[in-house]
Amino acid sequence: MDFSMEKPTLPKGTRDFGPAQMAKRQFILNHIRQVFQTYGFLPLETPAMENLSTLTGKYGEEGDQLLFKILNSGDFLKEADTTLMGNRDSKSLASVISEKGLRYDLTVPFARYVVMNRHDITFPFKRYQIQPVWRADRPQKGRYREFYQCDADVVGTDSLLCEAEIILMITEVFQRLNIADYTIKLNHRGILTGLAEVAHAQANESSLFVAIDKLDKIGEDKVRDELLTRGIDREGIERVFSVLNFKGTTADKQSFLQTQFAASPNGQKGLREVAEVLMLLQRYGGTAEHVEFDLALARGLSYYTGCIFEVKINHVAIGSVSGGGRYDNLTGMFGMPGVSGVGFSFGVDRLYDALEELAAFPQETTRSTTVLLAHFDEATRTFALGAAARLRARGIATEVYPDLVKIKKQLEFADKKKVRFTVVIGADELTSGQLTVKTMETGEQQKMTLEELIQRLG
């Protein structure tokens, strides 16, 4: 290294994904993609850059501040206001010298796409989208400035079949990822609204939901204090916790709530829809084994209008790896009302970390090329070229060590690159056609012909 030059670095909060991580990420994403496709979801990709007019005001004030903005190209200061510059008014100047930003999530670009293509889209429209998003957040463990989102949404129908299929898809993804111990939490906005009604807290609905959302983190006592501060009376709080603390099966909860919500049409609707989703799930032959009717699940409050989901992998550090729900007004932000839909997303980084923690990545994701052909000289390398061509023709990932170097170096290479099998081709092999195939994992060696090796791996 010429240290007169600064060593290159990565921007804070960003990562390279080298081959080893890519293999594991692709394992996750390929399964998710396959499941999405099996259920009729089709892929969409939108550009990294969106107009700031598309992004701004969609994520609250805090979100706006986390948008990465792109400097206008060329002479961006030409039109800039001298006063703004003189006052060092970064915020106002930004809107003059920058008109594009990096996408913050996949929902707003999807809504924009639906609005722009509303005449060509066939509704109900099932799309999935797996792309990175960017947030100028303070980086910390498990929080990055660039990370992948992985969303699936159905828009243009309010059929609860979609909710049942989301549960089926989650179940199938987890089965493929070898994750057995997880919980799909299910709740409904109507039930939360019913809860506010029961507590006579309709006016404080969102305070109530925000507080409930924190139960896991701060505990019941602090939530009670917060609710008092927010103007909900003691009797209301008692009624809220008599519901939230109710223990029992889904059926128990349903019949308990029937009584509680006797006078709440919202609560009734929530109960009815949750029951229908569970019935449809059964008709699909799906299992409700992992489903928990969780009356305290409040996720993101204002956005969702129907069922709400959250998936937790049990007994791992950051278990919440998926979530979603039904909304009534995806494209209202762009002046197109009445588009109802339901969507959910997987957190790829969290799934990755959870699979590492559970040691659940299959062996195949830790191996790279299948066969390395090692050789002693020009003649044996020439033999290797023909053998490589035949292996590759069967789709078997194969390398010939490119240089004429000592066998030891070639085997070290195979070991470090985590090749599955190494075949050392010597003069004997040239004449006999019997190859020695070494399984790198175990060190075990076996004699076989090229044809036999192809049969075994092809």
Added chain:
Amino acid sequence: MDFSMEKPTLPKGTRDFGPAQMAKRQFILNHIRQVFQTYGFLPLETPAMENLSTLTGKYGEEGDQLLFKILNSGDFLKEADTTLMGNRDSKSLASVISEKGLRYDLTVPFARYVVMNRHDITFPFKRYQIQPVWRADRPQKGRYREFYQCDADVVGTDSLLCEAEIILMITEVFQRLNIADYTIKLNHRGILTGLAEVAHAQANESSLFVAIDKLDKIGEDKVRDELLTRGIDREGIERVFSVLNFKGTTADKQSFLQTQFAASPNGQKGLREVAEVLMLLQRYGGTAEHVEFDLALARGLSYYTGCIFEVKINHVAIGSVSGGGRYDNLTGMFGMPGVSGVGFSFGVDRLYDALEELAAFPQETTRSTTVLLAHFDEATRTFALGAAARLRARGIATEVYPDLVKIKKQLEFADKKKVRFTVVIGADELTSGQLTVKTMETGEQQKMTLEELIQRLG
């Protein structure tokens, strides 16, 4: 639409890829990816943002101006120089208020990755990378501000096996993409240098290469004029064109150049290496049928130091869809000398356009979900749910129309979504188990059981 709101738009030069385009793009990219993997290349992904110190100065002055820069987050003007602002000095101010940019290509991020991970990488390192890049270029037909690059490189070896494998990979990709009429142009930097020597134009080498590069576009006469202006004498120009205009087979060209380059070690080396690549290709059992030894191929000049490739699909508008070559100093820009490698890339947008023009996309890329189950009422929809579950369990992409609507609407949906088969489930089907399967393409209908349908599609 509420037209009090501005209709959302896309930033200039960017595109959405809807399901129809995605299916075709994935067809191309999956084949490329599979071929790369079969040859032992492993995936790498780098972040969209790089430090501007990593990017600046790597693409020439013109390239620097095409970088998309990210505005520093927070109060970016805090430290800004009042004079720069007062002078409206956009260029100098940019370096103060922006420290990150979007990647311009995949080569510089790859070089950065190699330097940062040099102690962990197993060399020779074969990586491929398929990611978008961004350039603040003036958008025009076929030129976008966000587009995908698709690179494969081997670094850490100067073995010509790599060059031969590049030809093999290109051949295999084209075979999988159903493209038969194409040419892999092959030349060598040494041959171009030899040509400069023969023309006594060593001092004007790069002018010579730039002019030769334009032959296709502006023709021989104008290139001759340009060379004269650049100070190459008439005799030299004659010698250049006696080589460039030489017609014949590869063997003819090789023996002709042997004489021409008798006194040029660079030219000799170029000839020797081209011959070795072709010999290795033959030993791999590969075909040289599409390979053309093109003495006028000069691509990108200064960067390449060995073989140079360019692939042209014949008889389409924009035929040049792939190119690359050997370089000696990938990471020199970051102070790590001596990393030799060879790489090439596919132009995904151009391949896409060429396949459209040749109508070479296979049928499967124009279809979406495989089976739609249509129904008349609650009872038939319930039957459909169970059937969908069984089809999906075999990996067959299946949808149940979610709402209880008229059959006509469901069939229109199937037609517009380009579903392959529609199964209309009526009361008869419920009792007989004989389903009517309609092939949407042909309108043909066939009776079969669910099991038979699964057998046929699974």
